[in-house]
Amino acid sequence: MKTKRTGSMQRRAMNQVWNAAGRYDCEAPFLAFKPDGSPDFYLNTVIGLAIRWLDTEALNAFFASYAHSARARALDMLVWLGIEQCLYEKEIPDRPMLAHMRRQYAESFFKEEETLSRQEMMAHNPRVYEQMRFRWGEVRGDRPFLMTPGAKRLFEKLQIPGSCDTKELIGQLKNILIDEFRFRDFRLGAHEGIPVSAQLSQILRNVMRRDARMQDSLIVRGSGTSAEQRASFLSTRELARGKEDEEYIRTCFGECLYDQAQMTVLENALCTGAHESCRLWYAKGETLPDEMKHKEAKLLAADIRKQHEKNTAFYQRSSVMIAAGIRQLTAQLDALLSTFLEPLPERAREGTLDAARAYRMKLLDDPYVFTHPGDEVENNLSVDILLDASSSRASAQEIIAAQAYVLARSLTRCHVPVQVEAFRSVKGFTVLQLLKSYEDADCNRIFRYYAAGWNRDGLALGALEKLTEKGAEKKLLLVLTDAHPNDSQKMPPEEGSVFAREYDGFAAVNDTIEAVGSLREKQFMVGAIFTGKTSYLENLHAIYGRYYVRIRKTEQLAVGAGTLLAQMLRELKN
Amino acid sequence: MDIDILQFLEQEGIASRLVEGVKEFRAQFPVREEEFRDRIPVPEYLYYGKDVWEKAIAALLAGENLLLTGPKATGKNVLAENLAYVFGRPAWNVSFHISTEASFLIGADTYDGDKVVFRPGPIYLTAQNGGFVVLDEINMARNEALAVLHSALDFRHIIDVPGYKKVRVHEAARFIATMNYGYAGTRDLNAALASRFVVLNMPVATEKDLKKLITGRFPAINDQICDQFMKLFYELEKKASHADISDRAVDLRGLLDALRLIEKGIASGAALDMCIVNKTFDPFEQQLVRDVVSARLPADLTAEDVFTA
Numbered sequence: 087m088k089t090k091r092t093g094s095m096q097r098r099a100m101n102q103v104w105n106a107a108g109r110y111d112c113e114a115p116f117l118a119f120k121p122d123g124s125p126d127f128y129l130n131t132v133i134g135l136a137i138r139w140l141d142t143e144a145l146n147a148f149f150a151s152y153a154h155s156a157r158a159r160a161l162d163m164l165v166w167l168g169i170e171q172c173l174y175e176k177e178i179p180d181r182p183m184l185a186h187m188r189r190q191y192a193e194s195f196f197k198e199e200e201t202l203s204r205q206e207m208m209a210h211n212p213r214v215y216e217q218m219r220f221r222w223g224e225v226r227g228d229r230p231f232l233m234t235p236g237a238k239r240l241f242e243k244l245q246i247p248g249s250c251d252t253k254e255l256i257g258q259l260k261n262i263l264i265d266e267f268r269f270r271d272f273r274l275g276a277h278e279g280i281p282v283s284a285q286l287s288q289i290l291r292n293v294m295r296r297d298a299r300m301q302d303s304l305i306v307r308g309s310g311t312s313a314e315q316r317a318s319f320l321s322t323r324e325l326a327r328g329k330e331d332e333e334y335i336r337t338c339f340g341e342c343l344y345d346q347a348q349m350t351v352l353e354n355a356l357c358t359g360a361h362e363s364c365r366l367w368y369a370k371g372e373t374l375p376d377e378m379k380h381k382e383a384k385l386l387a388a389d390i391r392k393q394h395e396k397n398t399a400f401y402q403r404s405s406v407m408i409a410a411g412i413r414q415l416t417a418q419l420d421a422l423l424s425t426f427l428e429p430l431p432e433r434a435r436e437g438t439l440d441a442a443r444a445y446r447m448k449l450l451d452d453p454y455v456f457t458h459p460g461d462e463v464e465n466n467l468s469v470d471i472l473l474d475a476s477s478s479r480a481s482a483q484e485i486i487a488a489q490a491y492v493l494a495r496s497l498t499r500c501h502v503p504v505q506v507e508a509f510r511s512v513k514g515f516t517v518l519q520l521l522k523s524y525e526d527a528d529c530n531r532i533f534r535y536y537a538a539g540w541n542r543d544g545l546a547l548g549a550l551e552k553l554t555e556k557g558a559e560k561k562l563l564l565v566l567t568d569a570h571p572n573d574s575q576k577m578p579p580e581e582g583s584v585f586a587r588e589y590d591g592f593a594a595v596n597d598t599i600e601a602v603g604s605l606r607e608k609q610f611m612v613g614a615i616f617t618g619k620t621s622y623l624e625n626l627h628a629i630y631g632r633y634y635v636r637i638r639k640t641e642q643l644a645v646g647a648g649t650l651l652a653q654m655l656r657e658l659k660n
Numbered sequence: 661m662d663i664d665i666l667q668f669l670e671q672e673g674i675a676s677r678l679v680e681g682v683k684e685f686r687a688q689f690p691v692r693e694e695e696f697r698d699r700i701p702v703p704e705y706l707y708y709g710k711d712v713w714e715k716a717i718a719a720l721l722a723g724e725n726l727l728l729t730g731p732k733a734t735g736k737n738v739l740a741e742n743l744a745y746v747f748g749r750p751a752w753n754v755s756f757h758i759s760t761e762a763s764f765l766i767g768a769d770t771y772d773g774d775k776v777v778f779r780p781g782p783i784y785l786t787a788q789n790g791g792f793v794v795l796d797e798i799n800m801a802r803n804e805a806l807a808v809l810h811s812a813l814d815f816r817h818i819i820d821v822p823g824y825k826k827v828r829v830h831e832a833a834r835f836i837a838t839m840n841y842g843y844a845g846t847r848d849l850n851a852a853l854a855s856r857f858v859v860l861n862m863p864v865a866t867e868k869d870l871k872k873l874i875t876g877r878f879p880a881i882n883d884q885i886c887d888q889f890m891k892l893f894y895e896l897e898k899k900a901s902h903a904d905i906s907d908r909a910v911d912l913r914g915l916l917d918a919l920r921l922i923e924k925g926i927a928s929g930a931a932l933d934m935c936i937v938n939k940t941f942d943p944f945e946q947q948l949v950r951d952v953v954s955a956r957l958p959a960d961l962t963a964e965d966v967f968t969a
Contacts, residue, residue, distance in 0.1 A: 181888075181955065183888070184955075435770075437768050456768075460759075
């Protein structure tokens with residue numbers, strides 16, 4: 087019954103949580119999904135309300151304190167019933183609609199119940215499940231159930247009033263577990279020396295399994311893949327190596343931005359010729375959390391985090407220089423763009439008299455003897471900044487991130503939509519990482535730039551087009567490069583040969599020249615900002631023609647980039 | 661809306677000195693010509709917010725031009741229109757766009773069937789007749805186009821139309837510009853133009869003022885439902901300010917329109933869809949907005965449910 091959740095479903099679920107929480111500065115600790123993969127509106131609202139009304143840290147610690155128990159799953163369900171009641175009472179005066187949402191949820195609970203198999207029914211803790219039926223039956227407005235005295239006592243205890251604060255709520259829940267379930271073995275994660283996050287993941291699995299079985303609904307961590315899905319990955323270890331590599335890439339760089347069908351189309355179109363044996367991955371570059379399967383990926387994630395910190399620290403240290411660069415480049419761009427965007431005159435019935443045509447009015451009755459600025463000139467320019475993120479750039483990562491930031495920030499200030507991507511090739515995958523999209527106002531994600539792997543420039547440039555679909559009609563592409571394409575994945579042999587060719591040197595440069603040419607045919611203006619070794623200057627010239635600028639120090643970036651952009655815009659206008 | 665605006669100002673608690681100033685201004689500059697009397701806007705909505713009212717009135721009484729800045733749905737245009745009404749001046753409206761050019765603002769050559777003549781633009785007419793001109797989204801235009809305003813806005817108070825004549829800006833004329841900072845396609849106003857305005861940052865309406873606005877227009881609205889509509893607005897505003905949705909759905913006018921549709925017999929869900937949710941054209945964004953709406957208001961509210969007071 088479970089379907090794979092797409093990023094958009096997660097985003098929607100998070101929005102439901104945030105909306106109920108009334109704040110957007112928190113990670114949603116849990117997310118709830120229905121069996122069809124769509125977000126569970128009511129449960130996500132309850133999760134959001136927990137953030138709004140309760141001390142989530144204390145609540146998480148409480149969950150963690152009994153997570154080691156074999157009955158944790160059943161206890162979780164019970165605890166959530168108590169929490170839900172308390173939150174409902176707290177919120178209802180402010181949000182009368184909650185009553186309606188709750189009733190709908192109760193109805194769906196019984197609807198789902200009809201589809202449960204006998205095995206699924208037997209998997210429940212009967213006392214807990216009975217309480218759920220009582221609760222949702224009451225909410226649905228059913229006639230009061232017949233209850234045993236014990237069940238009635240528990241039912242009443244679970245009616246935790248909204249007046250309770252977190253401490254009182256946890257106190258009451260704890261008493262229920264002690265008195266009704268004879269559970270006393272509460273452990274504090276910190277005292278036991280067990281990291282809370284590990285326990286939380288246990289809870290998570292419990293809560294999730296509970297929902298999967300009982301309500302056909304899933305509650306999962308706020309980001310990344312669900313634990314259930316991760317489990318299924320584990321079970322597919324015996325699958326082909328390619329699948330494993332894909333998992334590795336997913337773990338390192340996050341979910342692909344496009345679905346399987348779209349990726350097949352893209353790979354069929356782009357991974358041909360010299361890139362026959364390659365694959366593509368588009369991601370935001372957010373590594374999946376601790377549950378990572380690959381040890382190597384875990385180390386990489388730690389490295390990425392470290393580099394992020396270094397990039398940010400460099401930015402902070404150099405903030406004066408960076409701010410000056412932004413100011414300088416913004417001023418240049420502003421002047422450049424106002425000329426670039428000037429509308430062309432067109433003939434009109436009113437406006438500025440075109441003396442050379444004035445005779446037509448008298449002789450030909452033609453009223454169109456005036457000129458008028460032409461059709462509305464939209465801001466029809468967007469810029470993409472593509473960063474080479476291969477290991478050859480490892481020694482200058484902070485500088486490259488800062489340079490990309492200066493470029494992106496200046497363009498954003500001039501209201502030009504700008505997107506920043508990094509590319510690298512790992513395990514045969516060319517990964518395009520979206521560091522900032524056109525819509526993002528925030529440029530700080532650029533500091534997630536991290537250099538590792540190879541660079542198959544030809545494929546990356548070809549694959550970039552997909553990411554620029556939302557760009558404007560006229561597109562500029564700035565590549566921050568060392569003009570030295572090379573990849574471990576070989577190219578297929580030339581006709582008449584049986585030896586695969588290295589993706590390096592002349593062949594790689596030629597392939598990149600073709601890719602740039604193909605982009606230019608598609609109305610991209612491509613230019614390069616070169617920060618590499620002098621020995622690759624020849625490559626640079628061969629690949630980018632006259633549209634490049636060489637930067638030796640970040641201080642030169644504003645002037646250099648300004649000149650290059652002026653050159654490119656002039657060309658674009660002509 | 662038939663209103664005694666001066667009485668409204670007094671009710672809002674605006675400083676009496678300012679209200680007196682407005683009265684004197686109106687007495688000093690009466691509008692006699694019929695064609696201009698028709699141009700005095702009668703506002704559909706009133707602006708609520710004592711602090712903003714006082715600052716705006718003081719600035720205009722002092723002869724300043726006003727630049728109203730702020731995000732969407734802060735009532736910039738409502739205030740601009742209200743001000744023209746308060747001061748009893750004919751108003752001209754100019755919506756700026758990237759192709760707005762000087763000749764459109766000041767005037768352009770045209771042919772009257774016999775010869776090329778000057779057809780005055782809104783700025784020229786305002787200057788000549790002592791109107792209030794609302795320069796809407798002024799930062800959408802290119803700075804070159806706006807340069808013609810410089811001499812009208814500063815101490816010179818003139819507009820010089822090459823080949824025609826020089827017009828002295830009427831003593832009662834005021835320029836009220838609005839801008840939403842950070843919209844795609846907008847630019848920063850250059851320092852020269854910005855210095856010719858006093859800038860009033862418009863805050864998002866407070867709950868109290870928003871309630872007055874809604875109940876002022878819909879006096880029969882159920883109090884609890886009015887609260888939910890207000891909270892819906894703030895939740896959408898918060899979501900947009902965190903960039904989870906665009907600000908298309910943060911539409912106060914849309915919210916009031918939805919109430920109007922409900923009043924006419926459309927169910928709340930459909931009305932909110934038409935006036936709020938569907939304002940965003942991205943289906944995913946629509947879902948996000950609909951989730952916020954669904955967590956506040958049921959889809960089947962009728963006019964009888966909503967207007968019970």
